[in-house]
Amino acid sequence: MTTKTLETKPKRIMNQVAPTPSAENDSTDALDSTQYAIEAEKLNGWYGDFQALHEISLKIPKNQVTAFIGPSGCGKSTLLRWFNRMNDTIFSARASGDLRLGDIDLLAPSTDVVDLRRRVGIVFQKANPFPKSIFENVAFGPRLHMQLNKSELSDLVEWSLRKAAVWKEVKDRLNAPALGLSGGQQQRLCIARAIATGPEVLLMDEPCSALDPASTLAIEDLMDELRDQYTIVIVTHNMQQASRCSDKTAFFFEGRVVEFDTTETIFTKPSSQKTEDYVRGRFG
């Protein structure tokens, strides 16, 4: 199998669904909307009476990797799940404030969440492969959104699995049930499944929490490579990972953004004492 041709081919296929950044809007604030993928302004989020997000304001830059760090329970996953409205599935979840993707109002009830989720893909904190074959898991998104013939589909599946650093382990058993994979393999399968849909924005909630160092590095390489075409948001508890592979970092604490800056600033000269304590491993 020649890897060279595969590297380029699926990208071409995926370009059909993922429009190039410039082609998508002509809003008044041209500068902002071409620089930022997702913009939150005074976003508040609740689960029932419990307020999980307080006055979140941040702008996720396009074609960069943004890391979310912060102690457990501080609202990172919650914010991520508002970015593509996955919180719609939680009965008690509500939000107020302003959240946009380009010129789409993400909180508007009229927003087409199906299209939104195709454009803003998510890898969940817990691996959740479908009880189907490995191949069918990855082919799930493409089958929903693209018209591909058999060989195009299997090329795209192979590309995704290679990028998610799981191809070698599964190539001989693509038709075996995905639930037979190990935890770490399942997690990488879910990453492959998410990139196979060709999202513009990829949200990854602790994608490496169950991975060995080698696969972790492979996922970081993947992010590095994808950043040309996609916008990536990654939640991580691994400070080295955040500093290694993100351009910007947001530090969260108790539902608020304490500090949001370039990764270098956050890790070398943060302006808040809390941030400094956290990234130095002094609490959390």
Place this chain on the structure above:
Amino acid sequence: MNRDVAESKASSTTLDARASELLSRGRKDLAITRIKEIVIYVALIACGFFSLLITVSIIGVLLTETLRFFRFDEVTLSNFLGSAEWTPLLGETKSFGIWGLISGTLLVTGIAMAFALPLGLVTAIYLSEYAPRKVRDLLKPILEVLAGIPTVVYGFFALMTITPFLQWLHGGFNVYNAMSAGLAVGILCFPTVCSLAEDALQSVPKSLRDGALGLGGTRFDATIKVILPAALSGIISAFLLAVARAIGETMIVALAAGSRPQATIDPRDEIQTMTGFMVQMAGGDVSNFGTEYFSMYAVAFTLFLITLSLTMLGNVVRRRYRETYE
């Protein structure tokens, strides 16, 4: 602030002391634990054997009485298994062709399932995946009430309401007909199918739903492509249970289907099912020692074999799906 810390320090040291005291206290008396264990074990075995005993004795009675039936001169196995003529009460020209009753049972069951399975499944999908919480909380108890109505009520409903309605639609319907009984059995089975299928759908982890939605699937995509296949073994169980229930249903068919055994596929005709025949016999206007009386046991035994094979089929199907999905 400082006081807070000091306070929590203090309370945690007392808690530490208490915990170490609790942990150092002797374990429960091992002998008593062991005796308890044995008593529970024996009780469980006794319960297990009791249910086994009941099952075995029922089968035993069925089997011996069935054998007695086949020992009569006028009865032959080839007639029983090879004919559709079921006329045990016809004096000289008696015939015991079980297919005359099986066909009635199959016709009623077929009609009932054609109604209850699709409707039950669609309702279950609606309740589990689409209905707002309030609607679900309202509808589920109603379904359960429906499941609790005595079947004799359904039988009267069939005879007094469904049959006249069918006759109004189409003149060809007999007063007793398979269609009316089949629909009533379908209505009876509908809540069972619906409630069990809904349980099966609900037991699919939410993370799978999220996975399908997160990839840009619609609710329909998630339901059809992920949830339904994942719940398949539970749904098949629900279907098979409904089929078994329909086959064994007695009061409705006794009241509404009639008592004329015949191999027909015309739902307008009067028929008799296996259970219907048994009710007629057990009802008692025949001699307790004639062939016709013992034929009841042969019918019961046949019914038992059919239900048993359904159960086994269910297990096979379920195991197969479990293999591919878990």
